[in-house]
Amino acid sequence: MNSKTYYCENCGGIMEFDVESQSLKCPNCDTEIHILNEKERIVEHSLTKHAMQTIRAEEKTTQTMECTSCGAKIEVDSTSTAVECPYCGSSYVLAQKQEDSIVPDGVIPFQIDKNRVGELFHRWIKGRWLAPGELRHLYQKERLQGIYLPYWTFDAKADGRYTAMGGRHRTVTRKGADGKTESKVVTDWYPTSGNIRRAFDDVLVPASRKLDEGLLRKAGVFGTGQMASYSPEYFSGYGAECYTVDLDDAHGEALRTMEHELEKMAREDVLRRFDEVRDVRVRADFRDETYKHVMMPIYTTAYTYKGKQYHVLINGQSGIVEGDYPKSPAKIAAIAAAVLAVILLVWVFSGGRKEEQYGETRNEWTEEICVADSENEEEMTWVYLEDSLPM
Ligand SMILES: [Zn+2]
Numbered sequence: 001m002n003s004k005t006y007y008c009e010n011c012g013g014i015m016e017f018d019v020e021s022q023s024l025k026c027p028n029c030d031t032e033i034h035i036l037n038e039k040e041r042i043v044e045h046s047l048t049k050h051a052m053q054t055i056r057a058e059e060k061t062t063q064t065m066e067c068t069s070c071g072a073k074i075e076v077d078s079t080s081t082a083v084e085c086p087y088c089g090s091s092y093v094l095a096q097k098q099e100d101s102i103v104p105d106g107v108i109p110f111q112i113d114k115n116r117v118g119e120l121f122h123r124w125i126k127g128r129w130l131a132p133g134e135l136r137h138l139y140q141k142e143r144l145q146g147i148y149l150p151y152w153t154f155d156a157k158a159d160g161r162y163t164a165m166g167g168r169h170r171t172v173t174r175k176g177a178d179g180k181t182e183s184k185v186v187t188d189w190y191p192t193s194g195n196i197r198r199a200f201d202d203v204l205v206p207a208s209r210k211l212d213e214g215l216l217r218k219a220g221v222f223g224t225g226q227m228a229s230y231s232p233e234y235f236s237g238y239g240a241e242c243y244t245v246d247l248d249d250a251h252g253e254a255l256r257t258m259e260h261e262l263e264k265m266a267r268e269d270v271l272r273r274f275d276e277v278r279d280v281r282v283r284a285d286f287r288d289e290t291y292k293h294v295m296m297p298i299y300t301t302a303y304t305y306k307g308k309q310y311h312v313l314i315n316g317q318s319g320i321v322e323g324d325y326p327k328s329p330a331k332i333a334a335i336a337a338a339v340l341a342v343i344l345l346v347w348v349f350s351g352g353r354k355e356e357q358y359g360e361t362r363n364e365w366t367e368e369i370c371v372a373d374s375e376n377e378e379e380m381t382w383v384y385l386e387d388s389l390p391m
């Protein structure tokens with residue numbers, strides 16, 4: 001297998017991508033090598049039928065390679081394109097394997113240093129107020145992995161026409177049996193339609209299913225402004241994957257995302273003229289469609305709590321943390337008890353007030369106000385309780 005290690009010209013150490021200097025750096029002697037970034041090389045490709053028919057992930061099999069530093073046999077995952085020797089820590093970049101499938105157009109280099117992730121993890125777990133307190137001590141630096149994940153991005157111009165039903169509110173009043181005027185709001189529905197137009201830029205679709213989809217959807221939000229032109233040097237010291245999701249399938253997903261956005265726009269458009277909206281239907285034409293293949297930085301880690309494994313993803317550009325965590329039964333019970341106490345208090349309180357009102361003329365209207373009041377009180381007490389809970 002064709003593999004490359006970036007040796008330091010000064011001391012022979014293995015150079016790895018360094019977040020702070022955004023260059024290749026030798027950990028022994030601090031020698032730095034600038035990575036060539038030619039932004040003009042990041043081009044959008046036309047999304048042709050041919051591209052969609054031919055850009056397909058091939059079946060790959062696990063391979064073995066020999067570590068040139070320590071001689072160990074390393075098992076390389078079928079989709080990995082940058083690996084570390086588990087015995088001596090040497091970094092290998094399998095650039096050929098990456099480029100065999102399709103040369104990435106761009107890469108967002110890691111912006112968050114490995115050493116900062118522990119701090120981000122602690123802050124995240126501290127903010128999950130239902131998580132047991134012990135979780136804070138479960139972060140293990142050794143379980144952290146930084147990998148470049150492949151994505152497809154799509155651009156398109158969309159012209160759409162929509163139909164919908166718009167609702168207008170109207171207040172009707174009538175005299176009740178007791179001589180008082182009652183009023184209520186009714187909605188009249190009218191058919192409506194309109195045109196919408198939008199240019200989409202860099203709609204991201206993951207090209208690998210290696211990581212938890214739900215977590216990745218939340219953690220995998222990247223700003224493409226920091227995109228650099230592709231160079232395998234960025235992968236040194238990290239893991240990297242080649243794509244396993246076909247361009248065609250990813251395009252379908254991107255279209256669904258764009259259609260969803262157009263529907264949202266149509267809804268907002270209707271609400272400019274009406275009070276309510278329903279039954280929105282959009283027909284859109286997409287033109288000038290282009291795509292890019294890019295690599296995005298993600299840290300993955302996991303921790304074990306009471307025999308169960310929980311996964312956590314950290315965005316390597318923004319530092320956003322998304323992960324699974326257990327909810328403490330004791331904390332949930334404490335909150336349930338507190339809520340129950342509040343409801344009981346409110347009930348006693350509003351019950352007392354109602355009794356006072358029995359003396360006066362009692363009508364439906366004042367009772368409604370009373371209920372609304374107690375709901376507010378409950379909410380205010382909630383906030384207070386949340387803040388005072390031991391974390
Ligand atoms: Zn060196």
Ligand SMILES: [Zn+2]
Binds near residue numbers: 070
């Ligand atoms: Zn080795």
